[in-house]
Amino acid sequence: MYIKQQAPDCKWPKPDLSIPQARRSIHEVTDTYKESMEIQNLHPWELQREIERSRLLNEINNKVRSTLDLDEVLQAACHLLGETFNCSRVSILVNESGVGDWLITRGEYKTDDYTSQLGTRVPLADNPHLHQLMSQTEPLAVTQFLEFPGLGKETLQLVQELRIKSMLAIATSYQGKVNGIIGLHQCDREREWSQWEQDLLEGVASQLAIAINQAQLYSATRAAAQRESLLRLITNQIRSTLDLNTVLKTAVQGVRELLNTDRVVIYRFLENWAGEIVVEDLNVPWPSIFGGIVADNCFKTDHAELYKQGRVRAINDIHQAGLNTCHVDFLARLEVKANLIVPINMPGHLWGLLIAHECHSTRHWTQGEIDLLEQLGHQMAIAISQAELYQQVQDSATQYQAQAEQLERTLQELKATQQQLIQSEKLSSLGQLVAGVAHEINNANNFIHANLFYVHEYVEALKKAIDIYESAASEIPLEIEELNEEVDLDYIRSDSPNLISSMQQGSDRIRKIVQNLRNFSRLDEAGVKPVNLSEGLESSLSMLQHRFSPELKIHKHYHTKARVECHPAQINQVFFNLIDNALDAIASNPGTEGELTLSICEPYPNWVSISIKDNGPGISAQIQNQIFNPFFTTKPVGQGTGLGLSLCYQIIVKGHKGKIRCISEGEGTEFIVELPLKMMEEK
Numbered sequence: 001m002y003i004k005q006q007a008p009d010c011k012w013p014k015p016d017l018s019i020p021q022a023r024r025s026i027h028e029v030t031d032t033y034k035e036s037m038e039i040q041n042l043h044p045w046e047l048q049r050e051i052e053r054s055r056l057l058n059e060i061n062n063k064v065r066s067t068l069d070l071d072e073v074l075q076a077a078c079h080l081l082g083e084t085f086n087c088s089r090v091s092i093l094v095n096e097s098g099v100g101d102w103l104i105t106r107g108e109y110k111t112d113d114y115t116s117q118l119g120t121r122v123p124l125a126d127n128p129h130l131h132q133l134m135s136q137t138e139p140l141a142v143t144q145f146l147e148f149p150g151l152g153k154e155t156l157q158l159v160q161e162l163r164i165k166s167m168l169a170i171a172t173s174y175q176g177k178v179n180g181i182i183g184l185h186q187c188d189r190e191r192e193w194s195q196w197e198q199d200l201l202e203g204v205a206s207q208l209a210i211a212i213n214q215a216q217l218y219s220a221t222r223a224a225a226q227r228e229s230l231l232r233l234i235t236n237q238i239r240s241t242l243d244l245n246t247v248l249k250t251a252v253q254g255v256r257e258l259l260n261t262d263r264v265v266i267y268r269f270l271e272n273w274a275g276e277i278v279v280e281d282l283n284v285p286w287p288s289i290f291g292g293i294v295a296d297n298c299f300k301t302d303h304a305e306l307y308k309q310g311r312v313r314a315i316n317d318i319h320q321a322g323l324n325t326c327h328v329d330f331l332a333r334l335e336v337k338a339n340l341i342v343p344i345n346m347p348g349h350l351w352g353l354l355i356a357h358e359c360h361s362t363r364h365w366t367q368g369e370i371d372l373l374e375q376l377g378h379q380m381a382i383a384i385s386q387a388e389l390y391q392q393v394q395d396s397a398t399q400y401q402a403q404a405e406q407l408e409r410t411l412q413e414l415k416a417t418q419q420q421l422i423q424s425e426k427l428s429s430l431g432q433l434v435a436g437v438a439h440e441i442n443n444a445n446n447f448i449h450a451n452l453f454y455v456h457e458y459v460e461a462l463k464k465a466i467d468i469y470e471s472a473a474s475e476i477p478l479e480i481e482e483l484n485e486e487v488d489l490d491y492i493r494s495d496s497p498n499l500i501s502s503m504q505q506g507s508d509r510i511r512k513i514v515q516n517l518r519n520f521s522r523l524d525e526a527g528v529k530p531v532n533l534s535e536g537l538e539s540s541l542s543m544l545q546h547r548f549s550p551e552l553k554i555h556k557h558y559h560t561k562a563r564v565e566c567h568p569a570q571i572n573q574v575f576f577n578l579i580d581n582a583l584d585a586i587a588s589n590p591g592t593e594g595e596l597t598l599s600i601c602e603p604y605p606n607w608v609s610i611s612i613k614d615n616g617p618g619i620s621a622q623i624q625n626q627i628f629n630p631f632f633t634t635k636p637v638g639q640g641t642g643l644g645l646s647l648c649y650q651i652i653v654k655g656h657k658g659k660i661r662c663i664s665e666g667e668g669t670e671f672i673v674e675l676p677l678k679m680m681e682e683k
Contacts, residue, residue: 056080056081056084056200056204057203057204057207059076059080060073060076060077060080060204060207060208060211061207068214068215068218069215070094070106070211070212070215070216070219071106071107073107073208073211073215074092074094074106074107074208074211074212075107075108075109077092077107077204077208077211078090078091078092078107078108078109079109081109081182081184081201081204082109082110082111084200085168085184085197085200085201087168087184087185087186087191088110088111088112088114088163088185088186088187088188089108089109089110089111089114089117089162089164089183089184089185089187090107090108090109090110090182090183090184090185091105091107091108091117091118091182091183091185092105092106092107092108092180092181092182092183092208093105093106093122093180093181093183094106094179094180094212094216095178095179095180096216101123101124101125101316101364102121102122102123102124102362102364103121103122103124103130103180103181104119104120104121104122105117105118105119105120105121105122106118106180114162114163114187115161115162115163117162121361121362122158123362125152126151126152126153126154126155127151127152127155128148128149128150128151129142129145129148129151129167129169130181133169133170133171133181134171134178134181136171137171137173138170138198138202139168139169139170139193139198139201139202139205140167140168140169140170141167141168141193141198142166142167142168142169143166143190143191143192143193144165144166144190145159145164145165145166145167146159146160146164146165162185162187163187164185164186164187165186165187165188165189165190165191166185166186166189166190166191166192166193167183167184167185167186168183168184168193168197168198168201169181169182169183169184170182170198170201170202170205171205172205172206172208172209172212173205173209174209174210174212174213175213179209179212179213179216180208180209180212182201182204182205182208184201220368224368227258227368227372230251230254230255230258230372230376231372231375231376231379233250233254234247234250234251234254234376234379234383235379242386242387242390243387244383244384244387245279247380247383247387248266248278248279248380248383249279249281251266251279251354251376251379251380252264252265252266252279252280252281252354253281255281255354255356255372255373255376256281256282256283256356258372259356259369259372259373261283261356261357261358261363262282262283262286262357262358262359262360263280263281263282263283263286263289263336263356263357263359264280264281264282264354264355264356264357265277265279265280265281265289265290265354265355265357266278266279266280266344266352266353266354266355266380267352267353267354267355268351268352269350269351269352273304275352277289277290277291278352286335286357286359286360287335289334304350307341307343307345307350307353308343308345308349308350310343310345311343312340312341312342312343312370312373312374313340313341314340314341314365314370315338315339315340315341316338316362316363316364316365317337317338317362318331318332318336318337318338318339320362334357335359336357336358336359337358337359337360337361337362337363338357338358338361338362338363338365339355339356339357339358340355340356340365340369340370340373341353341354341355342354342355342370342373342374342376342377343377344377344380344381344384345377345381346381346384346385347385351381351384354373354376354377354380356369356373412630413630415630415631438513438514441510441514442510442511442514445507445510445511445514448503448507449504449507449508449511452500452503452504452507455500455503456497456500459496459497459500463493463496466489466493513542527567528565528566528567528679529565529566529568530563530564530565531563531564531566531568531571532561532563533564533571533600533608533610533675534558534561534600536568536571536572536575537556537575537579537598537600537610539572540572540575540576540579541554541579541598543576544576544579544580544583547580547583548583549586549587549594551593551594552586552594552595552596553593553594553595553596554595554596554597554598555595555596555597555598556597556598556599557597557598557599557600557601558598558599558600559599559600559601559602560600560601560602560608562602562608562677563677564608564675564676564677565676565677565678565679566656566675566679567651567655567656570651570655570656571651571656571675573647573651574647574648574651574652574673575610575612577644577645577647577648578612578648578671578673579596579612580644581644581645581671582596582612582613582614582616582669582671583596583614584616585614585616585617585618585669586614586615586616588616588617589615589616589617592615594614594615595614595615596612596613596614597611597612597613597614598610598611598612598613599611599613603674606676606677606678607674607675607676607677608674608675608677609672609673609674610672610673610674610675611670611671611672611673612670612671612673613668613669613670613671614668614669614670615667615668616667616668616669617667618664618665618666618667618668618669619662619664619669620664621664624662624664627645627662628645628646628648628649628660629646630646631646648660648673652673652675656675656676656679657676657679658673658674658675658676659672659673659674660672660673660674
């Protein structure tokens with residue numbers, strides 16, 4: 001009757017169903033009809049509970065459908081359960097450990113100021129009520145929770161902190177595998193849990209079991225995608241950059257975020273198995289261990305051999321892993337409670353370790369996490385190998401560049417040395433030639449000089465003889481008068497002393513020139529000798545006298561006669577070059593009266609300073625630091641070799657351990673040579 005009256009208004013379409021589909025549809029309609037009839041037969045309070053149950057399950061189901069964020073689903077479920085059951089706290093623990101060693105609180109609702117359990121990792125050991133829940137399908141209702149048999153000391157302490165008096169809990173199970181636990185806590189009183197409340201919680205558990213499973217599948221899929229993304233990122237960075245530090249930093253940051261762990265480091269071994277943290281990424285508030293050398297005195301050679309063979313070590317609890325006390329203490333100092341270690345192996349040696357640290361609690365490392373870190377360890381080895389190879393190439397290039405530059409400098413020095421040797425050989429040959437010529441001139445002059453005395457005596461004797469003949473003769477013979485008229489004997493008699501005197505002066509001049517030539521070449525003085533430097537300046541001046549202009553003024557200030565141990569010929573060569581350059585500078589400044597100033601003094605004990613100063617145009621500050629370089633010259637092509645000042649530098653600084661410097665500010669240039677009184681011995 002009911003269906004007949006409603007049929008005209010419903011306008012149901014005729015479905016095109018196969019026989020099985022039709023049967024299912026009939027059963028669904030029948031079940032819905034039976035359920036509606038059963039609801040109609042309920043008492044009002046029972047009907048209210050059914051409505052509440054339907055509302056709760058519907059809201060949880062809608063939340064599950066609307067998001068894959070597990071935390072969001074669980075928080076909403078806890079809030080709905082807390083309001084529905086009017087209890088002190090609702091906690092949902094999720095099994096994330098893989099093997100069921102512990103559960104973590106992922107959702108919570110609480111009233112008043114009760115202690116929060118959110119984020120707490122609850123170990124299954126020492127918790128018999130959790131074992132019972134995971135072994136049964138129905139809820140566990142406990143009125144006096146503190147008296148539950150078998151609770152351990154740590155569990156009792158946690159229960160007291162949470163102030164739990166009564167508990168109603170159930171395990172969420174999907175396809176026979178427990179994936180979480182829902183716990184309702186009453187903290188202000190002891191509470192009897194009704195059968196309706198247990199049934200309602202059982203219905204919610206089936207919904208949340210599906211939600212937890214879906215979220216975990218999504219989380220696992222997302223984690224796998226993130227792992228693949230991280231591996232691709234590292235691989236691409238290895239391909240695109242040779243900056244090892246960038247690759248390592250990206251790796252540890254990605255690992256820490258992906259594994260949601262407290263600290264990730266890359267540890268590099270040094271000598272004696274000490275090492276250093278080369279890169280680190282950490283989560284606040286855990287302390288940094290980056291910087292400085294970290295020595296694990298418990299690390300032994302046999303451990304290194306295992307890591308060389310590819311050993312991966314997952315330590316879930318440093319106190320339960322069978323580690324020796326020394327190593328446990330070392331990890332405890334770093335505030336580590338669990339860690340995951342993979343080797344970074346290079347060909348032939350263990351380079352270091354990639355380590356993830358869990359500091360706030362113990363942790364079970366999943367196989368996916370182990371595989372990820374192991375793959376990254378291989379990638380790090382590739383990155384380090386490439387970076388080291390690149391560094392070797394860079395070092396080799398730098399070394400070859402340095403060698404090429406050194407060869408270039410050596411070639412330049414050889415070229416300069418060759419030119420200086422040629423110049424020195426020329427000067428030496430010139431000195432020998434000068435010495436030879438001076439010797440020959442001196443020999444010839446000696447004949448003249450030595451005979452002039454006798455010529456003077458002979459002339460005087462002849463003059464006396466002529467005077468005697470004139471006084472004794474009564475008359476002058478005709479031949480004498482003719483000769484007198486022809487050669488003017490009276491003039492010869494009066495001028496002959498002047499002629500001989502002039503010849504004497506010329507001979508003396510020749511002797512002085514020869515002496516100056518010998519002083520300049522100093523070929524008669526081999527090795528080191530103490531000499532008066534003023535003599536060297538004078539001989540150099542005399543050698544360049546032909547270049548003196550009539551207007552040139554020469555000022556001499558010789559304030560010391562100290563004798564200096566030196567190679568005289570070399571020092572004279574320096575004086576010659578410096579005076580020659582000064583004369584060039586004076587000549588290049590026409591319209592100015594030239595002035596050349598020579599000075600010798602003792603500026604401080606055991607040293608002599610020689611100054612050669614001109615009033616030429618000066619030397620610009622930009623090139624003053626280059627003037628002693630070989631082949632550097634400011635003179636036009638063909639007028640200078642650029643070796644004069646370079647040779648002076650070699651002789652003074654390297655040959656005599658002295659100093660030479662140039663002072664030129666505006667007009668005029670002054671070269672100052674400083675020499676020690678005694679030659680310094682080579683060490």
